[in-house]
Amino acid sequence: MTVTFVTTNPGKVNEAREYLAEPVEQLDFDTPEIQSADLGAIAAHKARAAYEHAGEPVFVDDAGLFVDAFDGFPGPYSSYVHDTVGVERVWRLTSEEDDRAASFRGVVAYCDGQEFEATPEPVDREDRRGRDLAADERGAATTDEQVRTDDGDGDALPVKLFYGVVPGEIVAPRGDGGFGYDPIFEYDDRTFAEMDPDEKNAVSHRGRALAKFADWLAERDTP
Template sequence: MLRFVTTNEGKLREAREYLGADAEVRQLDFDTTEIQADDIAAVAAHSARQAYRHVDEPVIVEDSGLFVDALDGFPGPYSAYAEDTLGIERVWKLAEMESDRSASFRSVIAYCDGEDFAATPEPVNRERRGQDQAADERATATTDDQVQEGDLPVKIFEGYVPGELVAPRGEGGFGYDPIFEHDGTTFAEMDAAEKNAVSHRGRALAKFAEWFQER
Protein backbone atom coordinates (compact mmCIF):
# COMPACT_ATOMS: atom_id res chain seq x y z
CA MET A 1 0.00 0.00 0.00
CA LEU A 2 1.13 3.56 -0.78
CA ARG A 3 -0.09 6.61 1.11
CA PHE A 4 -0.43 9.91 -0.78
CA VAL A 5 -0.25 12.95 1.50
CA THR A 6 -2.98 15.16 0.03
CA THR A 7 -6.45 16.51 0.68
CA ASN A 8 -7.05 16.97 -3.06
CA GLU A 9 -9.23 14.20 -4.51
CA GLY A 10 -8.20 15.17 -8.04
CA LYS A 11 -4.53 14.58 -7.24
CA LEU A 12 -5.41 11.25 -5.66
CA ARG A 13 -7.34 10.12 -8.77
CA GLU A 14 -4.46 11.18 -11.00
CA ALA A 15 -1.96 9.20 -8.92
CA ARG A 16 -4.17 6.10 -9.07
CA GLU A 17 -4.43 6.41 -12.86
CA TYR A 18 -0.65 6.45 -13.29
CA LEU A 19 0.15 3.82 -10.67
CA GLY A 20 -2.67 1.38 -11.41
CA ALA A 21 -4.90 -0.63 -9.11
CA ASP A 22 -2.10 -2.92 -7.95
CA ALA A 23 -0.37 -0.02 -6.18
CA GLU A 24 -3.33 0.51 -3.82
CA VAL A 25 -2.87 4.26 -3.37
CA ARG A 26 -4.69 5.65 -0.35
CA GLN A 27 -5.13 9.21 0.80
CA LEU A 28 -3.29 10.42 3.90
CA ASP A 29 -4.69 13.59 5.46
CA PHE A 30 -1.66 14.66 7.48
CA ASP A 31 -0.60 18.24 8.15
CA THR A 32 3.17 18.23 7.72
CA THR A 33 5.34 21.11 8.91
CA GLU A 34 6.42 22.82 5.71
CA ILE A 35 9.96 24.16 5.86
CA GLN A 36 11.05 27.51 4.48
CA ALA A 37 13.22 26.60 1.49
CA ASP A 38 13.91 28.00 -1.96
CA ASP A 39 13.65 24.58 -3.64
CA ILE A 40 10.46 22.52 -3.84
CA ALA A 41 12.46 19.27 -3.73
CA ALA A 42 13.75 20.11 -0.26
CA VAL A 43 10.22 21.01 0.91
CA ALA A 44 8.71 17.80 -0.46
CA ALA A 45 11.49 15.59 0.93
CA HIS A 46 11.13 17.04 4.41
CA SER A 47 7.37 16.47 4.33
CA ALA A 48 7.81 12.90 3.05
CA ARG A 49 10.07 12.04 5.99
CA GLN A 50 7.58 13.54 8.44
CA ALA A 51 4.69 11.62 6.90
CA TYR A 52 6.59 8.33 6.90
CA ARG A 53 7.46 8.74 10.57
CA HIS A 54 3.77 9.41 11.26
CA VAL A 55 2.30 6.31 9.54
CA ASP A 56 5.30 3.97 9.21
CA GLU A 57 4.19 3.10 5.67
CA PRO A 58 5.47 4.06 2.19
CA VAL A 59 4.41 7.61 1.37
CA ILE A 60 4.56 10.13 -1.44
CA VAL A 61 4.28 13.90 -1.19
CA GLU A 62 3.72 16.24 -4.13
CA ASP A 63 4.78 19.87 -4.24
CA SER A 64 4.65 22.21 -7.20
CA GLY A 65 5.10 25.82 -8.20
CA LEU A 66 5.28 28.42 -10.94
CA PHE A 67 8.82 29.57 -11.75
CA VAL A 68 9.28 32.83 -13.67
CA ASP A 69 12.74 33.15 -15.22
CA ALA A 70 13.00 36.95 -15.18
CA LEU A 71 11.97 37.00 -11.49
CA ASP A 72 14.75 34.59 -10.50
CA GLY A 73 12.28 31.75 -10.18
CA PHE A 74 9.72 33.64 -8.08
CA PRO A 75 7.15 32.68 -6.88
CA GLY A 76 8.48 29.06 -7.03
CA PRO A 77 8.00 27.28 -3.69
CA TYR A 78 6.05 30.32 -2.46
CA SER A 79 3.48 30.05 -5.26
CA ALA A 80 0.49 29.37 -3.02
CA TYR A 81 1.43 32.20 -0.66
CA ALA A 82 1.97 34.63 -3.57
CA GLU A 83 -1.38 33.66 -5.07
CA ASP A 84 -3.15 34.24 -1.76
CA THR A 85 -1.43 37.54 -0.94
CA LEU A 86 -0.71 39.12 -4.33
CA GLY A 87 -3.15 37.39 -6.65
CA ILE A 88 -2.30 36.10 -10.11
CA GLU A 89 -2.91 39.43 -11.86
CA ARG A 90 -0.25 41.17 -9.78
CA VAL A 91 2.17 38.34 -10.48
CA TRP A 92 1.42 38.87 -14.17
CA LYS A 93 2.03 42.64 -13.79
CA LEU A 94 5.47 41.90 -12.36
CA ALA A 95 6.30 39.66 -15.32
CA GLU A 96 4.75 42.10 -17.82
CA MET A 97 7.51 44.61 -17.08
CA GLU A 98 10.15 42.12 -18.23
CA SER A 99 11.17 41.47 -21.83
CA ASP A 100 11.61 37.78 -21.06
CA ARG A 101 8.34 36.28 -19.79
CA SER A 102 9.37 32.65 -19.98
CA ALA A 103 8.20 30.50 -17.09
CA SER A 104 7.58 26.91 -16.13
CA PHE A 105 5.33 24.82 -13.96
CA ARG A 106 7.34 22.29 -11.95
CA SER A 107 6.16 19.40 -9.81
CA VAL A 108 8.08 17.16 -7.44
CA ILE A 109 7.06 13.75 -6.11
CA ALA A 110 8.99 12.73 -2.98
CA TYR A 111 8.92 9.05 -1.93
CA CYS A 112 9.98 7.59 1.42
CA ASP A 113 9.45 4.06 2.76
CA GLY A 114 12.04 3.78 5.53
CA GLU A 115 14.12 1.33 3.51
CA ASP A 116 17.53 1.78 1.96
CA PHE A 117 17.84 2.84 -1.68
CA ALA A 118 19.80 5.32 -3.75
CA ALA A 119 18.25 8.55 -2.53
CA THR A 120 18.16 11.76 -4.53
CA PRO A 121 20.51 14.41 -3.09
CA GLU A 122 18.73 17.58 -2.04
CA PRO A 123 19.78 21.24 -1.97
CA VAL A 124 20.80 22.56 1.43
CA ASN A 125 18.65 25.41 2.67
CA ARG A 126 21.11 27.45 4.71
CA GLU A 127 18.45 29.94 5.84
CA ARG A 128 16.12 27.37 7.37
CA ARG A 129 14.35 28.42 10.54
CA GLY A 130 15.23 27.15 13.99
CA GLN A 131 12.78 24.25 14.10
CA ASP A 132 14.64 22.61 11.21
CA GLN A 133 18.19 22.96 12.54
CA ALA A 134 18.16 19.57 14.29
CA ALA A 135 17.34 17.85 11.01
CA ASP A 136 20.26 19.62 9.34
CA GLU A 137 22.60 18.53 12.12
CA ARG A 138 21.60 14.88 11.57
CA ALA A 139 22.16 15.20 7.84
CA THR A 140 25.36 14.06 6.16
CA ALA A 141 26.71 16.45 3.51
CA THR A 142 27.62 14.81 0.19
CA THR A 143 28.73 18.07 -1.45
CA ASP A 144 28.58 21.73 -0.43
CA ASP A 145 25.16 22.00 -2.07
CA GLN A 146 23.57 18.62 -1.34
CA VAL A 147 22.50 16.68 1.74
CA GLN A 148 21.00 13.31 2.50
CA GLU A 149 19.60 12.17 5.82
CA GLY A 150 21.10 8.70 6.05
CA ASP A 151 18.35 7.20 8.22
CA LEU A 152 15.48 8.12 5.88
CA PRO A 153 16.45 8.25 2.20
CA VAL A 154 14.03 10.05 -0.13
CA LYS A 155 13.67 9.61 -3.89
CA ILE A 156 12.70 12.67 -5.95
CA PHE A 157 10.85 12.67 -9.30
CA GLU A 158 10.36 15.92 -11.19
CA GLY A 159 7.94 17.02 -13.88
CA TYR A 160 8.39 20.19 -15.94
CA VAL A 161 6.21 22.13 -18.40
CA PRO A 162 7.74 25.16 -20.19
CA GLY A 163 5.71 28.19 -21.18
CA GLU A 164 5.41 31.91 -20.68
CA LEU A 165 3.29 34.34 -18.72
CA VAL A 166 0.52 36.25 -20.51
CA ALA A 167 -2.41 38.46 -19.60
CA PRO A 168 -5.17 36.32 -18.00
CA ARG A 169 -7.20 34.28 -20.50
CA GLY A 170 -9.65 31.43 -20.08
CA GLU A 171 -12.31 30.39 -17.60
CA GLY A 172 -11.10 26.92 -16.58
CA GLY A 173 -8.43 25.54 -14.33
CA PHE A 174 -7.32 27.12 -11.08
CA GLY A 175 -4.44 29.03 -9.55
CA TYR A 176 -2.04 30.47 -12.13
CA ASP A 177 -3.64 28.64 -15.06
CA PRO A 178 -5.12 31.83 -16.66
CA ILE A 179 -1.68 33.50 -16.96
CA PHE A 180 0.40 30.45 -17.97
CA GLU A 181 0.54 29.80 -21.71
CA HIS A 182 1.88 26.55 -23.18
CA ASP A 183 2.09 26.14 -26.97
CA GLY A 184 -0.18 29.15 -27.55
CA THR A 185 -2.91 28.15 -25.10
CA THR A 186 -3.25 29.02 -21.43
CA PHE A 187 -3.93 26.20 -19.01
CA ALA A 188 -7.25 27.93 -18.23
CA GLU A 189 -8.26 27.62 -21.91
CA MET A 190 -7.60 23.86 -21.96
CA ASP A 191 -10.13 21.24 -21.03
CA ALA A 192 -9.20 18.65 -18.40
CA ALA A 193 -7.94 16.10 -20.94
CA GLU A 194 -5.73 18.64 -22.74
CA LYS A 195 -4.24 19.90 -19.49
CA ASN A 196 -3.64 16.41 -18.10
CA ALA A 197 -1.80 15.49 -21.29
CA VAL A 198 0.90 18.09 -20.52
CA SER A 199 0.55 18.16 -16.73
CA HIS A 200 3.77 18.74 -14.79
CA ARG A 201 2.33 16.59 -12.01
CA GLY A 202 1.46 13.87 -14.50
CA ARG A 203 5.01 13.87 -15.86
CA ALA A 204 6.42 13.52 -12.34
CA LEU A 205 3.93 10.75 -11.54
CA ALA A 206 4.82 8.90 -14.73
CA LYS A 207 8.50 8.86 -13.76
CA PHE A 208 7.65 7.72 -10.24
CA ALA A 209 5.27 5.01 -11.46
CA GLU A 210 7.94 3.51 -13.72
CA TRP A 211 10.47 3.42 -10.87
CA PHE A 212 7.95 2.21 -8.28
CA GLN A 213 6.81 -0.72 -10.41
CA GLU A 214 10.40 -1.92 -10.68
CA ARG A 215 10.93 -1.43 -6.95
Protein backbone atom coordinates in the same frame (compact mmCIF):
# COMPACT_ATOMS: atom_id res chain seq x y z
CA MET B 1 -1.61 -1.79 -4.14
CA THR B 2 -3.13 1.53 -3.00
CA VAL B 3 -0.73 4.46 -2.77
CA THR B 4 -1.37 7.25 -0.28
CA PHE B 5 -0.93 10.83 -1.45
CA VAL B 6 -0.57 13.23 1.48
CA THR B 7 -1.79 16.61 0.29
CA THR B 8 -4.37 19.27 1.06
CA ASN B 9 -4.88 19.87 -2.66
CA PRO B 10 -7.60 17.76 -4.36
CA GLY B 11 -6.49 19.10 -7.77
CA LYS B 12 -3.17 17.30 -7.33
CA VAL B 13 -4.98 14.10 -6.36
CA ASN B 14 -7.14 14.19 -9.51
CA GLU B 15 -3.99 14.50 -11.60
CA ALA B 16 -2.26 11.62 -9.79
CA ARG B 17 -5.33 9.42 -10.29
CA GLU B 18 -5.18 10.06 -14.04
CA TYR B 19 -1.59 8.92 -14.13
CA LEU B 20 -0.90 6.10 -11.70
CA ALA B 21 -2.08 2.56 -12.38
CA GLU B 22 -2.55 1.98 -8.65
CA PRO B 23 -5.57 3.39 -6.78
CA VAL B 24 -4.60 6.69 -5.14
CA GLU B 25 -5.96 7.57 -1.73
CA GLN B 26 -5.77 11.14 -0.43
CA LEU B 27 -4.67 11.77 3.14
CA ASP B 28 -5.68 15.38 3.70
CA PHE B 29 -2.95 16.57 6.05
CA ASP B 30 -1.19 19.93 5.95
CA THR B 31 2.39 18.73 6.18
CA PRO B 32 4.81 21.29 7.63
CA GLU B 33 7.06 22.79 4.95
CA ILE B 34 10.59 24.05 5.52
CA GLN B 35 11.75 27.25 3.82
CA SER B 36 14.37 26.56 1.20
CA ALA B 37 15.26 27.58 -2.32
CA ASP B 38 15.60 23.88 -3.13
CA LEU B 39 12.30 22.18 -4.06
CA GLY B 40 13.92 18.76 -3.56
CA ALA B 41 14.82 19.58 0.04
CA ILE B 42 11.31 20.88 0.74
CA ALA B 43 9.74 17.78 -0.81
CA ALA B 44 12.04 15.38 1.05
CA HIS B 45 11.31 17.02 4.37
CA LYS B 46 7.59 17.00 3.58
CA ALA B 47 7.68 13.29 2.65
CA ARG B 48 9.38 12.31 5.92
CA ALA B 49 6.89 14.32 7.98
CA ALA B 50 4.00 12.83 5.99
CA TYR B 51 5.34 9.29 6.50
CA GLU B 52 5.72 9.85 10.23
CA HIS B 53 2.18 11.22 10.40
CA ALA B 54 0.61 8.47 8.29
CA GLY B 55 2.67 5.53 9.56
CA GLU B 56 2.49 3.93 6.10
CA PRO B 57 4.17 4.41 2.71
CA VAL B 58 3.27 7.82 1.30
CA PHE B 59 4.10 10.25 -1.44
CA VAL B 60 3.87 14.02 -1.49
CA ASP B 61 4.32 16.64 -4.16
CA ASP B 62 5.92 20.02 -4.02
CA ALA B 63 5.67 22.40 -6.91
CA GLY B 64 6.14 26.02 -7.83
CA LEU B 65 5.89 28.54 -10.63
CA PHE B 66 9.27 30.01 -11.64
CA VAL B 67 9.09 33.29 -13.59
CA ASP B 68 12.28 33.92 -15.57
CA ALA B 69 12.09 37.73 -15.41
CA PHE B 70 12.01 37.53 -11.60
CA ASP B 71 14.91 35.08 -11.36
CA GLY B 72 12.52 32.27 -10.56
CA PHE B 73 10.25 34.06 -8.08
CA PRO B 74 7.78 32.97 -6.68
CA GLY B 75 9.33 29.46 -7.04
CA PRO B 76 9.38 27.76 -3.63
CA TYR B 77 7.22 30.58 -2.24
CA SER B 78 4.42 29.96 -4.76
CA SER B 79 1.89 28.87 -2.19
CA TYR B 80 2.41 31.96 -0.02
CA VAL B 81 2.37 34.30 -3.02
CA HIS B 82 -0.77 32.60 -4.35
CA ASP B 83 -2.56 33.21 -1.05
CA THR B 84 -1.30 36.79 -0.60
CA VAL B 85 -0.53 38.51 -3.92
CA GLY B 86 -2.85 36.26 -5.93
CA VAL B 87 -2.76 34.91 -9.46
CA GLU B 88 -4.22 38.00 -11.16
CA ARG B 89 -1.52 40.26 -9.72
CA VAL B 90 1.27 37.82 -10.59
CA TRP B 91 0.02 38.17 -14.16
CA ARG B 92 -0.09 41.98 -13.90
CA LEU B 93 3.45 42.15 -12.51
CA THR B 94 4.74 39.88 -15.25
CA SER B 95 2.83 41.75 -17.96
CA GLU B 96 5.17 44.72 -17.38
CA GLU B 97 8.15 42.59 -18.40
CA ASP B 98 9.31 41.95 -21.98
CA ASP B 99 10.24 38.40 -21.09
CA ARG B 100 7.21 36.46 -19.85
CA ALA B 101 8.79 33.02 -19.94
CA ALA B 102 8.23 30.82 -16.91
CA SER B 103 8.27 27.19 -15.88
CA PHE B 104 6.39 24.98 -13.51
CA ARG B 105 8.71 22.72 -11.59
CA GLY B 106 7.66 19.97 -9.28
CA VAL B 107 8.94 17.05 -7.29
CA VAL B 108 7.11 13.91 -6.27
CA ALA B 109 8.69 12.48 -3.12
CA TYR B 110 8.10 8.94 -1.87
CA CYS B 111 8.94 7.63 1.58
CA ASP B 112 8.23 4.18 3.07
CA GLY B 113 10.87 4.11 5.79
CA GLN B 114 13.11 1.79 3.69
CA GLU B 115 16.41 2.25 1.90
CA PHE B 116 16.36 2.66 -1.90
CA GLU B 117 18.66 1.22 -4.50
CA ALA B 118 21.38 3.42 -5.96
CA THR B 119 19.97 6.02 -8.32
CA PRO B 120 20.44 5.47 -12.05
CA GLU B 121 22.02 8.22 -14.11
CA PRO B 122 19.56 10.54 -15.85
CA VAL B 123 18.46 9.16 -19.18
CA ASP B 124 16.98 10.84 -22.22
CA ARG B 125 13.33 10.08 -22.23
CA GLU B 126 10.14 10.99 -24.00
CA ASP B 127 6.78 11.57 -22.42
CA ARG B 128 3.73 9.57 -23.41
CA ARG B 129 3.10 11.85 -26.37
CA GLY B 130 6.63 11.70 -27.64
CA ARG B 131 7.88 15.03 -26.30
CA ASP B 132 11.55 15.13 -25.44
CA LEU B 133 11.47 15.61 -21.67
CA ALA B 134 15.20 15.76 -21.32
CA ALA B 135 15.38 18.81 -23.58
CA ASP B 136 13.09 20.76 -21.25
CA GLU B 137 14.82 19.50 -18.14
CA ARG B 138 18.30 20.38 -19.30
CA GLY B 139 17.55 24.09 -19.11
CA ALA B 140 15.91 23.91 -15.74
CA ALA B 141 18.72 22.81 -13.45
CA THR B 142 16.77 19.84 -12.20
CA THR B 143 18.28 16.44 -11.76
CA ASP B 144 16.54 13.18 -12.42
CA GLU B 145 15.61 10.55 -9.86
CA GLN B 146 17.45 10.98 -6.59
CA VAL B 147 17.57 9.55 -3.15
CA ARG B 148 17.99 11.96 -0.27
CA THR B 149 19.04 10.79 3.14
CA ASP B 150 20.29 13.97 4.72
CA ASP B 151 18.99 17.49 4.26
CA GLY B 152 20.77 19.07 7.15
CA ASP B 153 18.51 17.37 9.64
CA GLY B 154 20.99 14.62 10.52
CA ASP B 155 20.44 11.00 9.77
CA ALA B 156 17.13 11.27 7.99
CA LEU B 157 14.81 8.68 6.47
CA PRO B 158 15.61 8.01 2.80
CA VAL B 159 13.27 9.70 0.34
CA LYS B 160 13.02 8.94 -3.36
CA LEU B 161 12.50 12.00 -5.57
CA PHE B 162 11.08 12.34 -9.10
CA TYR B 163 11.39 15.72 -10.81
CA GLY B 164 9.33 17.29 -13.56
CA VAL B 165 9.52 20.63 -15.32
CA VAL B 166 7.52 22.27 -18.08
CA PRO B 167 8.39 25.55 -19.80
CA GLY B 168 5.65 28.03 -20.73
CA GLU B 169 4.62 31.66 -20.69
CA ILE B 170 2.69 33.87 -18.28
CA VAL B 171 -0.47 35.26 -19.91
CA ALA B 172 -3.69 37.02 -18.86
CA PRO B 173 -5.96 34.53 -17.03
CA ARG B 174 -7.96 32.16 -19.26
CA GLY B 175 -9.89 28.97 -18.54
CA ASP B 176 -11.86 27.44 -15.68
CA GLY B 177 -10.10 24.12 -15.16
CA GLY B 178 -7.14 23.14 -13.01
CA PHE B 179 -6.11 25.04 -9.91
CA GLY B 180 -3.56 27.51 -8.58
CA TYR B 181 -1.64 29.33 -11.31
CA ASP B 182 -3.11 27.25 -14.16
CA PRO B 183 -5.16 30.14 -15.66
CA ILE B 184 -2.03 32.27 -16.27
CA PHE B 185 0.33 29.53 -17.49
CA GLU B 186 0.26 28.99 -21.24
CA TYR B 187 1.75 26.00 -22.97
CA ASP B 188 1.38 25.52 -26.74
CA ASP B 189 -1.25 28.29 -27.10
CA ARG B 190 -3.50 27.09 -24.30
CA THR B 191 -3.40 27.75 -20.58
CA PHE B 192 -3.33 24.76 -18.24
CA ALA B 193 -6.78 25.90 -17.05
CA GLU B 194 -8.07 25.41 -20.62
CA MET B 195 -6.92 21.79 -20.69
CA ASP B 196 -8.64 18.64 -19.39
CA PRO B 197 -6.76 16.94 -16.55
CA ASP B 198 -5.40 14.27 -18.88
CA GLU B 199 -4.22 16.88 -21.39
CA LYS B 200 -2.47 18.84 -18.65
CA ASN B 201 -0.96 15.64 -17.23
CA ALA B 202 0.47 14.70 -20.60
CA VAL B 203 2.71 17.76 -20.58
CA SER B 204 2.82 19.14 -17.04
CA HIS B 205 5.58 19.12 -14.45
CA ARG B 206 3.47 16.88 -12.23
CA GLY B 207 2.59 14.52 -15.08
CA ARG B 208 6.26 14.18 -15.93
CA ALA B 209 7.23 13.51 -12.32
CA LEU B 210 4.30 11.10 -11.91
CA ALA B 211 5.35 9.23 -15.07
CA LYS B 212 8.77 8.60 -13.57
CA PHE B 213 7.19 7.61 -10.26
CA ALA B 214 4.77 5.25 -12.02
CA ASP B 215 7.62 3.61 -13.97
CA TRP B 216 9.62 3.17 -10.77
CA LEU B 217 6.65 1.67 -8.88
CA ALA B 218 5.95 -0.73 -11.74
CA GLU B 219 9.59 -1.82 -11.89
CA ARG B 220 9.81 -2.19 -8.13
CA ASP B 221 6.64 -4.29 -7.98
CA THR B 222 7.70 -6.59 -10.82
CA PRO B 223 9.05 -9.80 -9.27
